[in-house]
Amino acid sequence: MAIRTRFAPSPTGLLHVGNVRTALFNWLFTRHGGGAFVLRIEDTDRERSTLEHEQGILSELGWLGLDWDEGAGGGAVGPYRQSERHELGIYHRELGRLLDHGDAYYCFCTPEQLEVDRQESLKAGRPPQYVGRCRANSPEQARNRQAAGEKPVSRFKVPPGKVVFQDLIRGPIEVDASQIGDPVLFRSDGWPTYNFAVVVDDIQMKITHVIRGEDHISNTPRQILLYRALGAEPPRFAHLPLVLGMDHAPLSKRHGDTSLRQYREHGYLPEAVFNYLALLGWSSPSGHEVFSKEELVREFDLSRVGRSAGVFDPAKLDWIANQHIRKADPARLADLAVPFLQHRGDLPEPISLAQRAWVAGLMELLRDSVSRLCQVPETDAAQILLHFEPSICRTDPEVQADLKDPTCRAVIRTFAELLPHDRPIDLEIYRRIAQETGKATGTKGRSLYHPIRVALTARGSGPELNRLVPLIEGASALQLPRSVPGCARRATSVAEQLGVDA
Ligand code: GLU
Numbered sequence: 001m002a003i004r005t006r007f008a009p010s011p012t013g014l015l016h017v018g019n020v021r022t023a024l025f026n027w028l029f030t031r032h033g034g035g036a037f038v039l040r041i042e043d044t045d046r047e048r049s050t051l052e053h054e055q056g057i058l059s060e061l062g063w064l065g066l067d068w069d070e071g072a073g074g075g076a077v078g079p080y081r082q083s084e085r086h087e088l089g090i091y092h093r094e095l096g097r098l099l100d101h102g103d104a105y106y107c108f109c110t111p112e113q114l115e116v117d118r119q120e121s122l123k124a125g126r127p128p129q130y131v132g133r134c135r136a137n138s139p140e141q142a143r144n145r146q147a148a149g150e151k152p153v154s155r156f157k158v159p160p161g162k163v164v165f166q167d168l169i170r171g172p173i174e175v176d177a178s179q180i181g182d183p184v185l186f187r188s189d190g191w192p193t194y195n196f197a198v199v200v201d202d203i204q205m206k207i208t209h210v211i212r213g214e215d216h217i218s219n220t221p222r223q224i225l226l227y228r229a230l231g232a233e234p235p236r237f238a239h240l241p242l243v244l245g246m247d248h249a250p251l252s253k254r255h256g257d258t259s260l261r262q263y264r265e266h267g268y269l270p271e272a273v274f275n276y277l278a279l280l281g282w283s284s285p286s287g288h289e290v291f292s293k294e295e296l297v298r299e300f301d302l303s304r305v306g307r308s309a310g311v312f313d314p315a316k317l318d319w320i321a322n323q324h325i326r327k328a329d330p331a332r333l334a335d336l337a338v339p340f341l342q343h344r345g346d347l348p349e350p351i352s353l354a355q356r357a358w359v360a361g362l363m364e365l366l367r368d369s370v371s372r373l374c375q376v377p378e379t380d381a382a383q384i385l386l387h388f389e390p391s392i393c394r395t396d397p398e399v400q401a402d403l404k405d406p407t408c409r410a411v412i413r414t415f416a417e418l419l420p421h422d423r424p425i426d427l428e429i430y431r432r433i434a435q436e437t438g439k440a441t442g443t444k445g446r447s448l449y450h451p452i453r454v455a456l457t458a459r460g461s462g463p464e465l466n467r468l469v470p471l472i473e474g475a476s477a478l479q480l481p482r483s484v485p486g487c488a489r490r491a492t493s494v495a496e497q498l499g500v501d502a
Helices: 017-033 051-064 080-085 091-099 111-123 139-147 194-204 212-228 258-265 271-279 291-300 314-326 330-343 352-366 373-378 380-386 397-403 406-418 427-441 444-459 464-477 487-497
Strands: 003-007 035-039 106-107 153-154 162-167 171-176 184-186 209-213 236-240
Touching: 003 017, 003 209, 003 444, 017 035, 017 209, 017 271, 017 291, 051 258, 051 271, 080 397, 091 106, 091 153, 091 184, 091 194, 106 139, 139 212, 139 330, 153 212, 162 212, 162 330, 171 212, 184 194, 184 212, 194 212, 209 212, 209 258, 212 236, 212 271, 258 271, 330 352, 330 373, 352 373, 352 380, 352 487, 373 380, 373 464, 397 406, 397 464, 406 427, 406 487, 427 444, 427 464, 444 464, 444 487, 464 487
Parallel strands: 003 035, 209 236
Antiparallel strands: 106 153, 153 184, 162 171
């Protein structure tokens, strides 16, 4: 039988790491085994559900590359939005069947009564579940009370016995029905509850595997009983371990960014986030950690999902993210980095082709050192290239000491004098002038190249000069919001900082 899974977010907020990981595992399981991945919108919480959140969720899933076979956009067993299904009377019809068979009943207990019951149960050491007072109401009594204007909820009549199921991750689970209070199926406002709608939908959508967070495990026994009452075979269940923060507390806002949108906004590559999320609870038998999407589809298996919580480690995410940036096409990285540079005022809007090509060159230089593209404007390289400031050499402690050395000063001056001002400095010219400077000042190695670095960057450290020089010259030829001096002008202005003494 072909696999059918679903991801069923409630559009009440942003898509968070834990939920996305659930979506990802469903998707990987389905793509690995072959089948359909269904996206269902669970918007029965009318107060908190919004279309804006729904669109946000769809957009984030699309960004991550979790495409769905049925859901928004259609499918054979739709609609896939619970509010629309409710409008069509789907849940009422199923409730009618349960009421007709005596598997459900109307409950008129007031919230105050329920609270008194709860307190009494707690006092007596019983689980604080519904006491079943309205079970005994005859259908006629219920009809009369409704006709008189009372607004009941409907409850499922949990049958006695044991519920046993084999969780694909956690193994056999057994719960006695006496531990399950009769759950509400329809609220007094006329909307179905989560537990009821989800079972009706999973049956009609022919879901074969329910893969979801462990926080839902206590719902599963009552849902299994509902499947049976509705005459359907329950699907297989797999409850994923929780995602915790580094302090082993459930992941929450205080752990920093936990919504997928923030990762996107910070310029993480989607394939990197995809890779990292897959490792939150799953591991490869090979011990490898860096995977493409295709490799994950090939390798993913629920049997490799552990029972212990996945710990969300931002440093590890950054490491994985950097591994993916190293492999990515610099032109693509450039497109993703441009908005961050524009935001800093380093690039105009729109940019020219030449500017884009220059950013691609910058990304080749930076790919080893960044994990997310928002870091690009802050890197030493971007600062050196786009925010050259000769006076820094007088305050940079690494440089200050060197500038006291007459040889260092001589190298800077000579290099500045020898560099031609009337043409671009390509690598060949740069190397030749560096050699000539070495000869003229009797220096080589660090005592030659360190002062040259100071001359070109005003700093004591930074990327390799051979890689910087073409980018400096390239930037100087671009129309940038803040004009960038070329090598010759840089060296001259650093030499000027040395003053007239010595
Ligand atoms: N709408 C539920 C949630 O977001 C779905 C739970 C389920 O997968 O059954 O938690």
